[in-house]
Amino acid sequence: MGNSRYCIFVILMTQLPTALIQGLSLLSLNSAAPAIETFIIRSHQSRYGSLPSESNTMLYLTLAQSALVWGCVVGALSVSSVLRNLSPKNSMLFSHIVNIIAVIVSAPVAYFTASYESLIVGRFITGVARGLGFAVSMVIVADTSVRSRLGFFQSPFEACVAISAVLGAGLGHSEALGQPELWVWLLSLPGTTSILYIIAYRWIPETPIFLLRRENDLGAENLLRRLRAVDEDVAAECAILKQELIDESRRKSIPISSIFQAPDLRYQFLVTALTMNAMQLGGTQAILMYSNVMLLTAGVDSAYVTFVTMAINGQIIIAFPIFYLLEKRYGTKRVFVVGIVIASAGVLILTIANALQKTLPWMSYLAICGLVTMVFGLVVGPILTLQSLITELTTSSTRPTVVFYCNGIYWFIGAVTSTVFPYSFASFGAYAYVPYVVICFAYIPFGLFLIPETYRRTNRQIQLSIRTKSSLQLSEIFSISKRYKHSVSEGSDVGHVVE
Incomplete structure (x- = not known):
């Protein structure tokens, strides 16, 4: 069983806009740093009538860069709350709305008001959208794709991030948008990717697991039929997902x-x-x-x-x-x-x-x-x-x-x-x-x-290996490492070999 074309569309429209936001916002200031430094100096001079010190300029520039990642911390910590109150699909929509707000604050507002503080705040809000979207996209793809192909369909996300980062670095060059008069357009680009998701939103479904949590078993099965490449009974996969949800209910709201x-x-x-x-x-x-x-x-x-x-x-x-x-x-x-x-x-x-x-x-x-x-x-x-x-x-x-x-x-x-x-x-x-x-x-x-070894292993086998390793001393784990090759060739699990 594999993913249908519709499933691939859902995965791409979940990953691609989020990945573009991740990459474009990451490397743009790396290349455009001279233009942003000029903006900071001009803003300080117009406001206070004097040039900022070299240390202050470095501080503001570093904050403009690092605020993006500090925002990601807040976004990451808000994932659980957002997913608890919104569906995965609407959580993704929420992250894109936050990103559009961030673009407005960090680009046109900062540029036309000559406020490097607005630039820093906008970059922080962009980070919130990045941290939230990063985790939500992972959950959606994991809950949508067929399990045996998760490794392949999760990986393009990072590839898209890297490619968009290259694009951001190139556009931030001093001969492109990395100029004191043009950087506002550079920081506005991530907003277009959020608009792309909003356009595709109506064709993106909820995840099968979300429907099962709402006790909509029939809806979940019908959705799985659309998400799978072959027209066959998906009752077995649905049963596995329901069993995982039963396990989840036993450990509901489990604290750290x-x-x-x-x-x-x-x-x-x-x-x-x-x-x-x-x-x-x-x-x-x-x-x-x-x-x-x-x-x-x-x-x-x-x-x-x-x-x-x-x-x-x-x-x-x-x-x-x-x-x-x-x-x-x-x-x-x-x-x-x-x-x-x-x-x-x-x-x-x-x-x-x-x-x-x-x-x-x-x-x-x-x-x-x-x-x-x-x-x-x-x-x-x-x-x-x-x-x-x-x-x-x-x-x-x-x-x-x-x-x-x-x-x-x-x-x-x-x-x-x-x-x-x-x-x-x-x-x-x-x-x-x-x-x-x-x-x-x-x-x-x-x-x-x-x-633990993951190649050609079911999630149950991987978890068995984790349970086995968790009961061993560090020296024992190292001593069984030579059995990996033998266990993999036989399609067994390391945990089976040890036991």
């Missing part, structure tokens, strides 16, 4: 304290949190928001930094088909590990090359290679597997709670990084990369031994 009291749920939460935050802890937020500064420090000519940034982030065009082939052959968990290994080598090269750049000028080229390698590894691994692997590790009964807290942690780490990194990089230079080196290498054994 109860999760940490149950060994298997605690293990699921911790592994999910670490897996979901691999890209943030690996330095992705710093690269995406400050790559131009990093490249300038590495010796790249200022006329070309934006193009190099676009090329680095544009690797998604190459990485996605590679990921697809690897994911189809080996599963998301193993692709995650491969990506982490590549990223670890890249960040190590980047750190060494930056440290030696002043002594050996040719090291600037090696630094670029290191950054390219690092981003490629993060894209192939943690970024493209983000939603699919998280979905595989959780169930519909635990996903809302686990994703809620993990999503909050994800954006909080990103917000701290976006605020602190400019100052740490200015103070320590290449040594600011050292934490990312340590973290990336630490993720290799984590991915190999602590994440």
Whole structure:
């Protein structure tokens, strides 16, 4: 059983507008930073009759960047409340309405009133829409797609984010919309994607799980028939979903304290949190928001930094088909590990090359290679597997709670990084990369031994593996790692082998 064309349409119209908002708002100020800096200086001068100090200008510029991610923290923390009061479909609509408000505040209001405070506030509201839409889209796709193809249909979201980020970086160039008179149009672009969703809203259904929660079993079955590629009985799938809802009702409104009291749920939460935050802890937020500064420090000519940034982030065009082939052959968990290994080598090269750049000028080229390698590894691994692997590790009964807290942690780490990194990089230079080196290498054994195998496994088998691992000591988990290959070849679960 697979997804129908209608189901693919629903997934695309859920993911694409949200992904465009994620990407366009992320890299636009990276390239347009000089234009925004000019706007801040002019606004301060017209208001106070004097130029702002260099430290104040850097502070306002950093706040304009980091406010986006701090808003994501608020958006992520509001997901549970919004989904509880609205349906998933209407929750997505709400996030797009918030985004339109954000665009109005950050672009025309800020530009015509010469208010950098309005720019910062608007970027914060944009972040709220991003954090909310990011989680809601994950829930909708997970509850709509056939389970066996979740890995494939969740992954395009991150690909669309990366491609739209490249578009945002290019449009933010000083020869495009990254000019003091044109940046208002640059920040207005994410609003058009929300309008796209509003137009398609009437053709997007509620999710089958939402209908089952409303005890509309017949409506859920009829919807599943429209969402599946073959015209066959969907009663079995509907029965599975109903059983998951029964499990959910037993753990309804489960607090985080109860999760940490149950060994298997605690293990699921911790592994999910670490897996979901691999890209943030690996330095992705710093690269995406400050790559131009990093490249300038590495010796790249200022006329070309934006193009190099676009090329680095544009690797998604190459990485996605590679990921697809690897994911189809080996599963998301193993692709995650491969990506982490590549990223670890890249960040190590980047750190060494930056440290030696002043002594050996040719090291600037090696630094670029290191950054390219690092981003490629993060894209192939943690970024493209983000939603699919998280979905595989959780169930519909635990996903809302686990994703809620993990999503909050994800954006909080990103917000701290976006605020602190400019100052740490200015103070320590290449040594600011050292934490990312340590973290990336630490993720290799984590991915190999602590994440349960997901390839060709049902959710029940994955959860059995989680329960088995949660009852073992760390040394025992490492000792059974050699049994993965044998268990996978036989289609069994590691938990079965241990038991």
